[in-house]
Each structure stands twice: as C-alpha cells, then as structure tokens.
Amino acid sequence: MFGPVLLAAARSDGIRRLVSSAPVTRPVVNRFVAGERLAPCLEAVRSLTGRGLDVTLDHLGEDTTDRAEATRNRDAYLALAHALAAEGLGGRAEMSVKLSAFGQALPDGGHDIALANVRPVVEAAAQAGTTVTLDMEDHTTVDSTLAVLSELRGSFPQTGAVLQSYLFRTEDDCHALAGEGSRVRLVKGAYKEPASVAHQQKTEVDRAYVRCMKILLSGRGYPMIGTHDPRMVTVAQELARRLGRKHDEFEFQMLYGIRENEQLRLAAEGHRMRVYVPYGTDWYGYFMRRLAERPANLGFFLRSLATRG
Numbered sequence: 359m360f361g362p363v364l365l366a367a368a369r370s371d372g373i374r375r376l377v378s379s380a381p382v383t384r385p386v387v388n389r390f391v392a393g394e395r396l397a398p399c400l401e402a403v404r405s406l407t408g409r410g411l412d413v414t415l416d417h418l419g420e421d422t423t424d425r426a427e428a429t430r431n432r433d434a435y436l437a438l439a440h441a442l443a444a445e446g447l448g449g450r451a452e453m454s455v456k457l458s459a460f461g462q463a464l465p466d467g468g469h470d471i472a473l474a475n476v477r478p479v480v481e482a483a484a485q486a487g488t489t490v491t492l493d494m495e496d497h498t499t500v501d502s503t504l505a506v507l508s509e510l511r512g513s514f515p516q517t518g519a520v521l522q523s524y525l526f527r528t529e530d531d532c533h534a535l536a537g538e539g540s541r542v543r544l545v546k547g548a549y550k551e552p553a554s555v556a557h558q559q560k561t562e563v564d565r566a567y568v569r570c571m572k573i574l575l576s577g578r579g580y581p582m583i584g585t586h587d588p589r590m591v592t593v594a595q596e597l598a599r600r601l602g603r604k605h606d607e608f609e610f611q612m613l614y615g616i617r618e619n620e621q622l623r624l625a626a627e628g629h630r631m632r633v634y635v636p637y638g639t640d641w642y643g644y645f646m647r648r649l650a651e652r653p654a655n656l657g658f659f660l661r662s663l664a665t666r667g
Contacts, residue, residue: 387645389615391418392637396434396441399637402614407450410625411633414452414491414611415442418638419459425471428461432475434638439482448487452518454634455479456493457503469502473509480514491518491541491582496549497525497556504531515539518582522547523567524556532570536577543582543611544570568593575601575608582632584611591624605629 392402403413417434419427435453442451461471480490490510492503503519510517518541521528525547535542546563547556557563567590574581575597583594591610598608609630612621625631636644 387641390613390636390645391641392614392635394637394639394641396437396637399635400441400445400447402635402637403447403451404445406633406635407447409622411621411631412450412452412609413633413635414454416454416456416493416634416636416644417459418636418644419640420456420495420643421458421463422461423463423465425461425464428459428464428471428475431459432479435479436482439479439486439488442483442488443486452488452491452632453479453483454491454493456495457506458495458499462499462502469505472502473506476506477510480510480517484514484516489514489516489518489541491520491543494520494522494545497551500525500527500531511540516541518543520545520584521570522549523570524551524563526555526557528566528570529573532573532577536574536579538578540577540579541582542574542579543584544574545584564590571597575603581608582611583608584634586612586617586620588620591620 392399399415403415406413415438417431417438419431419434422428422431435455438453442448442453455476457472457476460475462468464471476490476492483490492507492510494500494503507517507519516539519535520543521531521535523544523546532542532544544567546567557566564587567585571581571583571590571594575594583590585591585594594608594610597603605628609632610624611632611634614633614635621631621633
C-alpha cells in the first residue's frame with residue numbers, strides 16, 4: 359500500500375529535503391548507493407569483481423531539464439569510462455545510463471540532445487572494452503529510448519536496453535529485440551504507471567515477466583534477467599535448461615545491497631551475476647524507488663529511523 363506513496367515522494371522536493379536532512383538517512387543510503395564520488399564507487403567495484411561478480415554502473419541523475427546539467431552528466435560518464443579503462447575493468451564492468459539524465463526531457467529537441475550526449479559515452483565505453491545499457495524510465499519515454507537504441511546499435515551493436523514487464527507493450531518489444539546480438543535486461547518496472555498502459559496487480563506483472571523471459575530466452579540475443587524474486591530466478595534457470603541456454607548465454611542482474619548472498623550463490627553455480635551499482639550525489643529518486651519496490655527495504659529504513667541508526 360505504501361508503494362504509490364513512495365513513488366510520488368520520489369518526485370517531491372519537500373520530502374526530498376526532509377529525508378536528505380535526516381541524520382540516519384546516510385547510513386541507510388550507503389546500503390544501496392556506492393558513494394557519491396567515483397573513487398569509492400571504484401572501490402566497491404573492485405570488491406565485487408574480486409568475489410566473482412560483474413557490475414553495471416549508474417551515475418545517478420534523471421529528469422534533467424537543464425542543458426548544462428545534461429552535459430555534466432555526459433562528462434561524468436566519460437570520466438567513468440576512462441577510469442574503467444585505466445583500471446582494466448572493461449571486461450567486468452559495463453555502464454547503465456538514463457537518457458533523461460542526458461536531456462531527453464528537455465522541451466526543445468530533447469530526443470536529439472540525449473542522442474548527441476550519449477553517443478560519445480557509448481564510443482568511450484567501446485574504447486574501454488565495455489558497453490552501455492540504456493535504462494528504461496516511464497512509459498512516455500519508451501519510443502524515444504528505443505529509437506536512440508536503434509541509432510546507436512548501427513555502430514555499436516552491443517548497446518543494450520531495458521524492458522519492463524508491467525507495460526502492456528513489452529511482449530511485442532521483446533519479440534522485436536530478441537534477435538542476434540541484442541542485449542536486453544528484463545525487469546518488472548519501478549515507475550507509477552496508469553492502468554491504461556501497465557498491469558497494476560503483482561500477479562499479472564509476474565505472469566508478464568515469465569512470458570517475456572520465454573521470448574528472450576527463446577531468441578538469439580543475450581537476455582539479462584533483472585530480478586530479486588527467487589521464483590523468477592528458478593523459472594529462468596529452468597527455462598534456460600529446457601531451451602539449451604548455457605550459463606554464458608544469459609545472465610542474472612540484481613541491485614547493489616540487495617540479496618547479496620543470493621548474488622554470490624548464483625556466481626558460485628557458474629552463472630554470470632551482474633550487480634547494478636549506482637553512485638553519485640543525486641541519489642534521492644533512486645533511493646525512494648528502492649523503498650517502494652520492496653517492503654523489506656522500507657522496513658529496514660523505518661527501523662533505522664526508529665532506532666536512530
């Protein structure tokens with residue numbers, strides 16, 4: 359019942375100030391965010407890769423409505439790509455980007471601005487020996503994001519995309535992106551969407567997720583199964599077995615700070631297990647969506663508030 363409230367709070371400046379100033383917020387945020395700067399983020403990456411896990415890195419920021427801020431977000435990713443190259447981490451660490459951080463929401467030419475900003479990031483990632491996945495945001499951005507994906511894949515076919523099973527359209531998008539060389543991260547979805555475009559009940563979202571998994575695992579692309587749900591992990595493993603998918607022909611993805619033992623277990627079984635590692639100062643929206651997604655996360659935060667850390 360708290361999910362919609364928290365998703366609305368993610369866009370509230372007043373609640374942002376209240377949560378950000380609470381003395382116990384920082385220790386809780388540190389569970390989900392690998393620091394505000396690049397250096398501690400890279401330290402977290404070294405720790406994760408040292409334990410047999412791969413990573414995808416997200417410099418936090420979205421809903422950018424200032425062109426200068428979009429440029430700064432681009433430059434942060436360029437610095438990240440150069441750091442990965444210098445650290446020799448290109449084979450273990452990729453990057454995830456939100457096009458709204460690159461100006462997609464700007465009122466005058468936002469789509470083209472985002473494409474112009476993300477292209478050099480994708481180029482820098484390729485030079486570092488890695489790649490970029492385009493995160494998916496609310497339903498109004500899907501067509502623009504997939505159009506940018508198509509443009510980028512012309513020169514960088516390893517560029518990936520995210521699809522959200524709770525949207526009615528996603529099964530068709532899975533069919534379209536299940537071809538040779540395509541990389542797709544499948545998630546359930548974390549934005550508040552209207553009933554006209556998205557499933558509202560968890561059971562329907564879960565069923566759609568399984569249908570989408572079947573499409574992607576039956577295709578010729580590289581599925582990335584983004585879930586913390588143990589049932590979905592088991593279903594993915596069984597589907598992969600039935601369809602003859604080897605462990606290196608798909609991967610699991612989970613968020614930094616969530617189900618860490620499960621991450622290590624899957625890696626120990628020989629699966630590629632990739633951890634989504636966010637960092638940066640603009641952590642508030644990301645943090646609130648993590649609380650909205652999972653009651654256990656909300657309980658963890660409320661207990662911290664009640665006990666003052």
